[in-house]
Amino acid sequence: MKFAVSRLTIGDFISMNKILAFLIDAGLNIFFRSIRFFCRLLAYKSNRLVIISLHRLGDTIFTIPAIRELQSHSEVKLIIVSFSESVPIYKLALSDIEFCELKHDDFHFNDKIAKWSAKKRLKTLQPGIIINLIGGMSSASLLFNLRAKRIVGISKKEYRSIHDNFVHIREEPKLIDIYLDAVSTIVDVQNQHGEENLNTAFNPKGKILIHPFAAWREKEWSLKKFYELAVRLTKDYAVQLVSPVNTISQDIKDEILKAGIEIAESKSVDELIRLIKECSLFIGNDSGPVNIANFIGKPTFTIYGGTNPDYTASSQKHQLFIQKKLLCSAGTDEKFCLAGGAEFYCSGKQCMNSLSEDEVYKSIVPLAEKYCKKVYAFAEGD
Numbered sequence: 001m002k003f004a005v006s007r008l009t010i011g012d013f014i015s016m017n018k019i020l021a022f023l024i025d026a027g028l029n030i031f032f033r034s035i036r037f038f039c040r041l042l043a044y045k046s047n048r049l050v051i052i053s054l055h056r057l058g059d060t061i062f063t064i065p066a067i068r069e070l071q072s073h074s075e076v077k078l079i080i081v082s083f084s085e086s087v088p089i090y091k092l093a094l095s096d097i098e099f100c101e102l103k104h105d106d107f108h109f110n111d112k113i114a115k116w117s118a119k120k121r122l123k124t125l126q127p128g129i130i131i132n133l134i135g136g137m138s139s140a141s142l143l144f145n146l147r148a149k150r151i152v153g154i155s156k157k158e159y160r161s162i163h164d165n166f167v168h169i170r171e172e173p174k175l176i177d178i179y180l181d182a183v184s185t186i187v188d189v190q191n192q193h194g195e196e197n198l199n200t201a202f203n204p205k206g207k208i209l210i211h212p213f214a215a216w217r218e219k220e221w222s223l224k225k226f227y228e229l230a231v232r233l234t235k236d237y238a239v240q241l242v243s244p245v246n247t248i249s250q251d252i253k254d255e256i257l258k259a260g261i262e263i264a265e266s267k268s269v270d271e272l273i274r275l276i277k278e279c280s281l282f283i284g285n286d287s288g289p290v291n292i293a294n295f296i297g298k299p300t301f302t303i304y305g306g307t308n309p310d311y312t313a314s315s316q317k318h319q320l321f322i323q324k325k326l327l328c329s330a331g332t333d334e335k336f337c338l339a340g341g342a343e344f345y346c347s348g349k350q351c352m353n354s355l356s357e358d359e360v361y362k363s364i365v366p367l368a369e370k371y372c373k374k375v376y377a378f379a380e381g382d
Contacts, residue, residue: 025158050129084103100125144162171334284302308336324354
């Protein structure tokens with residue numbers, strides 16, 4: 001991969017030296033285990049069950065089956081600690097839940113280490129049992145020296161001793177299973193592979209909604225190609241682009257509007273959900289908005305790049321995807337290619353760049369014809 005540039009972390013370099021990695025791991029294990037022992041001695045006298053779920057929008061959707069399992073086994077109301085933007089997603093599927101909302105400003109270094117403000121919010125809950133659905137540095141820094149009776153969930157190896165019971169983060173499909181593993185440490189999971197989403201929400205008189213962005217650029221088909229796709233679809237269907245506020249420059253907006261394509265700038269997740277509910281077909285990259293549309297039951301078309309579809313794609317007939325397979329693409333048992341896993345910057349984005357607008361258009365047509373009304377049909381009153 002001559003177009004890939006390393007984005008490895010300090011932890012990656014440590015793991016390359018086996019002796020250094022062993023010494024650091026042993027030291028952290030002893031330190032965390034000692035702190036956890038004393039924290040249990042001073043545990044809160046509480047039966048509150050708190051779930052740590054500080055995910056992006058897409059992964060938030062995949063935690064829902066696990067939380068439903070907890071609800072079905074628990075006699076107390078669950079409290080979910082999440083970022084504020086995830087709350088509307090949980091409210092789509094869950095009821096009788098309390099939320100402790102955190103902001104990204106409550107963490108240092110791109111959500112890696114919890115600030116005192118975040119730890120203080122969690123301590124005020126006085127949790128009895130904590131289920132960790134993250135397993136990385138962000139949750140470890142949040143849970144460190146917390147006086148809960150019991151801390152369980154998924155964890156990377158280096159943070160295992162912060163927990164009383166943990167399971168390693170699995171590396172095989174599907175992502176839903178990772179979170180079911182976490183709750184299986186305290187409940188008997190009935191639906192081991194997560195429930196298949198059987199929701200349907202067809203609205204043929206709605207617009208085709210196109211979301212051209214993703215969490216990182218390696219997962220994005222270009223805005224230019226999405227624009228070309230929208231222009232082609234506009235000949236037969238009502239099309240609308242949706243994006244976060246101020247993501248598209250004014251000159252590009254003018255060009256898009258001139259082509260007869262509407263633009264909706266969503267100011268919140270609630271607004272994004274409303275737009276998705278109104279659409280007839282949702283088109284986008286492998287990202288949170290597509291996962292929301294899949295969950296709601298909308299016909300969707302997903303463009304995959306560095307991610308392995310086996311881990312996230314829906315199997316519903318009205319939810320299709322496309323991916324250009326290359327030699328550098330993720331293997332059968334890999335979640336990502338190197339760039340898709342954020343270990344490398346991919347200067348080429350070959351899988352996305354080589355996927356033509358014509359290929360995508362031809363793959364979308366069957367969905368559009370089945371689930372969307374053509375514009376001339378509206379004019380005739382059909």
